[in-house]
Amino acid sequence: MQRLGSTGDTFDDEGTFVLEHLPEPGAFLDGHDVLTDEDHTEFHATTWEIFEERGVYDMTFGYNLAKLNLDTRHPNAGFRYAEDADEEGVLRAEFTPTTEFCPAGNSLAIGAFRAWNGLPERHEYDLVRVRVAEMHNESASLNDDLRQLEQILEEDGEVPGPDALREGSA
Known part of the structure; x- marks a missing residue:
């Protein structure tokens, strides 16, 4: 299995918490106990x-989405x-994409939601x-989708499938 690892100056070392290479916690995390240091790195x-097992990959960069936290090109x-x-x-997880117009923001956030909640025994x-940071131009509608998926999960006890939002069951 490929690990987080580092490759020169492009990535921080696995297991390190480099605050200046992480997004600022946004409104979704306000008033909650933000994980830092070992708590952050252990959950990450x-x-x-989990992302490796579930295939949550950022196809733009060609790596496990968790590696984005270590990518010094996108602090x-x-x-x-x-x-x-x-x-x-x-746990609240706020995803900040690399740009405000990230076209994959929705699929990445929903993929993360499904992965974490599909393997609850792993954490x-x-x-x-999961929410997308407000800096994304479609954060309001993306976060509405994520709230609907949570509602389905809470009602059915199962992680909604890929067609849940299209079927109008959300």
Whole structure:
């Protein structure tokens, strides 16, 4: 299995927390316990494994989406995480794409949602809520889709399939 690893100056070393190479936590994480240092890197290592298993890849860069957090060329992109202050067992994950017009923002965020919530035994959370950072030009509609997928998951107890939003069941 390919690991996060580093390749010269392009990527931070696996298991490091380099704050200046991560996006600022946005509104979705405000008021919640943002993971830093070891807490962030431990959950992110789990994320890498889950994304690898589930095939959550950024096709633009040709790598596991978790590697975006280590890509020094995009210091304001990637995931930030926070434990929900109001709901025990809930993690919030905010995805900041590389650009405000990232055409893959929706598929990457939904892929992350499905991967984390499809393998809950791999982490300590009952639910991982995912949102796209407000800097994305379509964040409002993308986040509506993610809320609908959460609702389906909570009602059915299963991660919604790829056609859930198209079928109008959301």
